[in-house]
Amino acid sequence: MTIVEIKHTVKGSYSSQDVIFLLKDLSEVRMERSTEERERAIQQGVHYSEMLPVEYEPTDEYLQLFYRSLKENKQRVALAAGVVAEQILEKKGRQTVLCSLARAGTPIGVLIKRYILFKYNVDLPHYSISIIRDRGIDRNALHYIERNHPGLSLMFIDGWTGKGAITQELIKALTSYNRLFKTEHSSELAVLADPGYCSSLYGTREDFIIPSACLNSTISGLVSRSVLNTQWINPDEFHGAKYYEELKAKDLSNYYVDTISQEFPEIKPLVEARLTEIKQNFTPPSWEGLASIKRIQEQFDIEDINLVKPGVGETTRVLLRRIPWKILINPSSEQDLAHILMLAEDRNVTVEEFSDMAYACCGIIKPLEKKR
Template sequence: MDSLLAPYHKIGSYSEKDVKFLLKDLSALDLEGTTESREKRIQSGEHYSESLPVEYQPPQEYLKLFLATLDEYKEMVALYVGVVAEQIVNLKGKDAVLVSLARAGTPIGILIKRYVEWKYALTLPHYSVSIIRGRGLDVNAIKYIGHHHPRGNVQFIDGWTGKGAISIELTRSCQELQHNEGIVLDDTLAVLADPGHCTSLYGTREDFIIPSACLNSTVSGLVSRTVFNKKYIGPNDFHGAKYYKELEAEDLSNDYLQEITAQFPLVKDEVSARLKEDKVLEKATFSGLETVKRMMEEFAIEDINFVKPGVGETTRVLLRRVPWKILIKDLNSPFVKHILMLCAERNVPVEEYPNMEYTCCGLIKNVR
């Protein structure tokens, strides 16, 4: 292999047949801080990617709720996986290279890969790479993919959109790669749920519960959030992450994949029907940003990064940030059961807020 390329080493509990994480293993390092101390450092100027939150270990009741949620929505997840996968095959063909954004995008990327294999007997390469807000894509990972798939047609994948920060970051990063490295990439982001109207390649624009959003590493191959801290990441390294081997007994990552994959034959006809609907081709308008701006004004929030709209992002606020309050469109929505349980556990106030396209929104507390 080209000596200038960062070396690949397996990390995580997923099979390499499902995905290759292009990440440097930082498992030996102590990078976690308490949620409160980390929040203070981030709000005082430390970049969120320089450290890690402590992994949330759910109580038994929450785990039961996750499993019930998976059972209830596995067919819906499979349906939208199929809708996205079919669009990718149509757009990129057999030269498609799936590149999911670690870590929320990784299980979705694996499911898309498995769907394409099930439906078309086509084995697409799949990598998971780091993208960090304000830092961009991992350039070394992109170079590695380009070296191994010179004719590949890259398709970026994530789980969902919130207000579109990662979509915007991806576009900016792709523009920089073209300008600085001469690497031309399609910056369209494929997601299961696009409630913020941030992409044209999505399964649905309904802000529904994607079960893998409910947990952290134990449904993401036991891999942490990605880290970009120059103390540990050299110029020729991939961005880093930790592999939580100590959580192997609690790992549900591969069980989750099996549950969804088993639904593919059941949703085949509905996938075809959905693809005939014009709404699948709607363009990105980033209309969710207007909602976010209205919330900032209404709640006197100065930093847009304190507003995290959508079920996935709200869950993340409760799992690894310091929440101020949670806004919920409809308290009886089946998509917010786990949100309400986490709010009760962490004593976070909940406010009904019907005037938004999102199912819920997490507001981060200003701890400065």
């Protein structure tokens, strides 16, 4: 199979030493739709990956919340990244390629790569590739990695788990890929936070605010979410994405990973203790989060599970990119959800307390037929 040349891929604003995006550059294509137009299209059956939302540009007040969140959580994020990095090395060894799932996984993959370089002076290759719910993983990206790193193991990385849709998609996609191409890639997914109890390789199972979830492209190398639309992408090409050069002055991608990376010397002595704690208290994935979602579906009479987006990261996305109907807040976590509450107020979205869930919060997308 002929693979698209690497020169035609999105470059992003990260250094190529941090990550290489295996995504076709669609920067010149106009495919953004307004939030309302996109929501209607999705709920009428158009796949979300065929178009992009208009990039949210945060207010100064919201940015201040991001900076505050980063200041308060930078050591927590660094520790979780170090814990995941150690588990990856223990499980996979040094002959491993880091494969971040675009785009939320990308800054986390950068941090893990940097931690391994900092601690062990081992420079693992790191790519950002696309996986799309109901469409699978980018097989051409996997072919490219296999061709350029023969014999190496692959380790897939994402930011967090919600209800486990991407975890399930990865399992399904790799099972099919391995059968078709006679490979033996593991579908295990490493995440910084696993509040959905969907992963066995995680930094924490607490549903805390990962600062990179607060923003979109300006925290992810100025790269859009991935696109799979046959209008612009041929079968032998990578999935696509846009590079938002016009947002260059507002880009915080490198500032974010630099700030977290500077915490590595501080958290280095803490990593071993946290690893021991995780191993002692380890339980295999129970999909506890999915049980929470089913309770929410029943209580709020929601037919489509895809309209329920649990966890801090997914709730943030709902408020930034979709049309929210309600935001559920776990009272025990309210003090950590200032950015969620601010966005909900800005968008005039109802906030309700709901404690019977594994998450700090949950966003519910407005069904087209449901009255607000």
